[in-house]
Amino acid sequence: MARIEVEKIVKRYDGVDGAVSSRPALDTVSLDIADGETIAVVGSSGCGKSSLLKIVAGLEQPDEGVVRFDGEDVTAVRPQQRGVGMVFQDYALYPSMKGKGNLSYYFQVQGRTEEEARARAKETADRMGIGFEQLLDQATDTLSGGQQQRVAIARCIVREPRLFLMDEPICNLDAKLRESTRVEIRKLLRKFGISTLYVTHDQQEAVFMGDRIAVMRDGRIEQVGTFDEVYYSPANLFVATFIGSPPMAVLPGIASGGRLTVAGGAVWPAPVELPDGPVRLGVRPESWFTGRGDGALLQVSHIERIPTERAAFVHGQVEGVPVVVAAPLNQPDSAELRIMPDMDRVYVFSADDERPLHTPGPLDLF
Numbered sequence: 001m002a003r004i005e006v007e008k009i010v011k012r013y014d015g016v017d018g019a020v021s022s023r024p025a026l027d028t029v030s031l032d033i034a035d036g037e038t039i040a041v042v043g044s045s046g047c048g049k050s051s052l053l054k055i056v057a058g059l060e061q062p063d064e065g066v067v068r069f070d071g072e073d074v075t076a077v078r079p080q081q082r083g084v085g086m087v088f089q090d091y092a093l094y095p096s097m098k099g100k101g102n103l104s105y106y107f108q109v110q111g112r113t114e115e116e117a118r119a120r121a122k123e124t125a126d127r128m129g130i131g132f133e134q135l136l137d138q139a140t141d142t143l144s145g146g147q148q149q150r151v152a153i154a155r156c157i158v159r160e161p162r163l164f165l166m167d168e169p170i171c172n173l174d175a176k177l178r179e180s181t182r183v184e185i186r187k188l189l190r191k192f193g194i195s196t197l198y199v200t201h202d203q204q205e206a207v208f209m210g211d212r213i214a215v216m217r218d219g220r221i222e223q224v225g226t227f228d229e230v231y232y233s234p235a236n237l238f239v240a241t242f243i244g245s246p247p248m249a250v251l252p253g254i255a256s257g258g259r260l261t262v263a264g265g266a267v268w269p270a271p272v273e274l275p276d277g278p279v280r281l282g283v284r285p286e287s288w289f290t291g292r293g294d295g296a297l298l299q300v301s302h303i304e305r306i307p308t309e310r311a312a313f314v315h316g317q318v319e320g321v322p323v324v325v326a327a328p329l330n331q332p333d334s335a336e337l338r339i340m341p342d343m344d345r346v347y348v349f350s351a352d353d354e355r356p357l358h359t360p361g362p363l364d365l366f
């Protein structure tokens with residue numbers, strides 16, 4: 001286990017013609033992982049998640065910046081010497097070997113006795129929990145994707161890594177298996193308490209896996225925080241719309257004299273004192289009231305009913321802006337709906353630079 005510090009990392013790759021790309025893949029990225037903490041790194045394709053992971057692993061060298069493990073500068077240390085366990089989307093197990101062989105191979109390569117290798121594999125299997133030992137007697141190419149991923153994790157754990165690096169470990173699994181495997185991985189991470197960097201493009205997975213979430217865009221980290229921090233106090237409009245599913249609606253508006261006039265002409269009280277001028281009003285699906293006379297007019301496109309949640313999402317547009325409204329499961333079908341935000345739960349952003357002018361802060365659930 002270790003505390004990991006990534007400080008002001010810059011990484012540029014050579015372009016197709018050999019010229020160094022003008023836009024760095026990582027642009028002054030800093031991140032701290034506390035001992036035993038899981039940080040989920042999330043962002044769209046190409047934002048630099050894998051590059052960050054590879055630099056922490058030592059598989060890529062940064063152009064600038066430092067990586068430290070427990071205060072020690074490891075930037076120039078080779079990957080094999082960093083004590084890092086890596087789990088990727090393609091399981092990279094040795095296919096002809098049984099699970100057991102995959103666990104003990106490392107010790108054999110290191111010239112340890114067969115007895116020790118067997119003992120360490122057994123100990124890890126016990127720690128992995130019920131049913132795991134049976135998997136080890138099967139050839140890995142006969143295991144399901146989820147089972148192979150568990151063996152891949154065990155293969156890392158057996159080496160007692162200081163840090164886990166996971167790059168989209170479950171994205172190749174079908175939806176049902178993804179759900180159960182992510183629960184399993186999360187349990188294992190909590191149980192072993194190994195510091196982990198977990199990369200995913202799926203914000204719901206990031207929220208589920210991470211003690212904290214690092215939201216990336218175009219080679220930069222936009223915000224690092226707990227779910228409550230990134231959801232209720234986002235650093236900017238990008239983070240606000242990236243985290244949350246379905247996403248927040250963003251309506252252009254004008255603040256004036258303590259009131260907000262939004263697209264379609266609805267006038268609502270401003271949630272706080274705002275400078276007069278154009279703003280953007282952010283409203284999450286759960287923060288709309290329906291059927292209010294002073295509301296904006298939602299042109300409904302379709303209703304998505306989710307029986308397990310006893311809820312529905314009404315999808316539509318207000319003056320061309322996509323809006324999703326959480327409603328009861330028995331929400332009647334209609335072509336239009338009057339909607340009004342709970343003004344205590346809205347977000348207001350600067351119209352110029354995405355900065356938050358007001359965020360609602362965490363919900364008081366209890």
Ligand SMILES: Nc1ncnc2c1ncn2[C@@H]1O[C@H](COP(=O)(O)OP(=O)(O)OP(=O)(O)O)[C@@H](O)[C@H]1O
Nearest residue numbers: 013014025043044045046047048049050051052201
């Ligand atoms: N070896 C490389 N050579 C040149 N460019 C690269 C190389 N690896 C990554 N890049 C570029 O660097 C940027 C960041 O890539 P990276 O793979 O880190 O992003 P990512 O967020 O992990 O994307 P994805 O989710 O699609 O895997 C991209 O523009 C990518 O094309």
